[in-house]
Amino acid sequence: MSLMPYTYFMPTRVECGNGISNKTGEMISELGIKRVLIVTDKGIRSANLLEGIEKSLQAVHLEYEIYDEIEPNPSDDTIHQGTNYLKQHKSEAVLAVGGGSSIDTAKGIAAMATNPGHIFDYEGVGKITIPPLPIIAIPTTAGTGSEVTASTVVTNKDTLFKLAVISPKLFPILAILDPALTLHLPQGITAATGMDALTHAIESYTSKSASPVSQGFAIQAIKMIGENLTKTYFVGTDIESREKMLVGSMIAGVAFSQSLLGNVHAISHTFGGVFNIPHGIANAALLPFVMKYNLPACAEQYKDIAIALGVDVSGLSTRLAAEKAIEIVIQMNQSMNIPLNIKDLGVSLDYLPKLVTDSMRSGNVLRNPRLTKAEDIHLIIEKAYYGALNEM
Numbered sequence: 001m002s003l004m005p006y007t008y009f010m011p012t013r014v015e016c017g018n019g020i021s022n023k024t025g026e027m028i029s030e031l032g033i034k035r036v037l038i039v040t041d042k043g044i045r046s047a048n049l050l051e052g053i054e055k056s057l058q059a060v061h062l063e064y065e066i067y068d069e070i071e072p073n074p075s076d077d078t079i080h081q082g083t084n085y086l087k088q089h090k091s092e093a094v095l096a097v098g099g100g101s102s103i104d105t106a107k108g109i110a111a112m113a114t115n116p117g118h119i120f121d122y123e124g125v126g127k128i129t130i131p132p133l134p135i136i137a138i139p140t141t142a143g144t145g146s147e148v149t150a151s152t153v154v155t156n157k158d159t160l161f162k163l164a165v166i167s168p169k170l171f172p173i174l175a176i177l178d179p180a181l182t183l184h185l186p187q188g189i190t191a192a193t194g195m196d197a198l199t200h201a202i203e204s205y206t207s208k209s210a211s212p213v214s215q216g217f218a219i220q221a222i223k224m225i226g227e228n229l230t231k232t233y234f235v236g237t238d239i240e241s242r243e244k245m246l247v248g249s250m251i252a253g254v255a256f257s258q259s260l261l262g263n264v265h266a267i268s269h270t271f272g273g274v275f276n277i278p279h280g281i282a283n284a285a286l287l288p289f290v291m292k293y294n295l296p297a298c299a300e301q302y303k304d305i306a307i308a309l310g311v312d313v314s315g316l317s318t319r320l321a322a323e324k325a326i327e328i329v330i331q332m333n334q335s336m337n338i339p340l341n342i343k344d345l346g347v348s349l350d351y352l353p354k355l356v357t358d359s360m361r362s363g364n365v366l367r368n369p370r371l372t373k374a375e376d377i378h379l380i381i382e383k384a385y386y387g388a389l390n391e392m
Contacts, residue, residue: 037095150257288329
């Protein structure tokens with residue numbers, strides 16, 4: 001954990017409660033906004049998750065259009081088409097309803113509605129100069145935490161590279177957490193997004209850029225996710241567990257928006273870009289291998305994580321206690337039928353040189369607790385491919 005000066009900045013207003021999305025129109029109207037673009041996907045529309053939100057907009061005479069062309073690992077084309085659609089309808093704000101792909105796309109649209117050029121021009125940190133249109137986010141999964149973060153991730157369809165645009169201007173102004181919208185998530189999506197949230201919290205807690213503030217949020221997120229993820233997986237209609245997962249995911253987002261992440265995300269983004277593998281599943285499968293690689297650099301933190309995940313470490317050495325954290329992550333993956341290797345995800349080692357190069361391009365490598373070189377990324381991917389954790 002850094003002893004250097006640090007900044008904590010999280011301007012997003014968060015409203016949480018069962019059924020609270022039915023007050024979306026009222027909350028947006030209070031902001032002085034009269035016309036919004038809803039950014040979502042066709043699955044959300046077909047599941048009727050917009051019904052209560054639309055009624056709330058209509059109740060306050062708030063005009064809206066719907067852009068529902070969002071795909072997993074959204075591309076620059078999706079963002080620019082959405083931007084054109086927004087300008088055509090003269091929307092004043094962007095309302096994202098969905099998972100991380102919808103919220104990330106909404107951020108990109110809001111930014112490009114006011115800034116010139118191409119979204120790729122803003123890759124990196126702090127390059128957005130003109131404030132985007134206001135962003136309101138309603139997550140329908142408990143995973144990405146994008147509703148409280150200052151970043152968006154975009155796939156370049158030509159190079160298959162997922163790049164990050166990071167700016168404090170990308171924080172949504174309002175996040176609405178309604179567990180009712182997550183009640184009917186399929187088990188697979190519950191598992192993938194939940195492990196994404198856990199990965200956010202673990203990587204934030206061990207980040208070289210961590211602070212006492214970010215670590216406080218991260219360890220609480222780990223505890224909440226550890227206590228509730230498998231509950232929501234096996235009993236999806238448990239509204240209390242669903243709400244706690246939404247809050248845990250949000251808190252993890254607050255944490256990593258301050259600290260950034262590590263090698264899991266550096267590598268998993270390449271899997272999304274090249275193989276279109278769901279982000280959360282890629283994170284889950286990689287997490288034990290990156291934790292094993294990082295163990296020499298952060299055993300104390302992994303001991304804390306083991307305790308937060310409910311492990312009794314009394315009488316164990318720091319090293320053995322830290323290893324328990326890795327073991328319980330593996331157990332969580334197994335219980336939710338997540339592969340214990342990346343070969344079963346569809347990763348091909350034929351792309352290994354590109355995967356290594358693209359991973360090293362990520363700024364997350366610089367925040368990883370253990371110094372990482374290209375050959376280390378190569379090793380992690382290779383061992384994860386074969387599921388050879390004991391060989392690391």
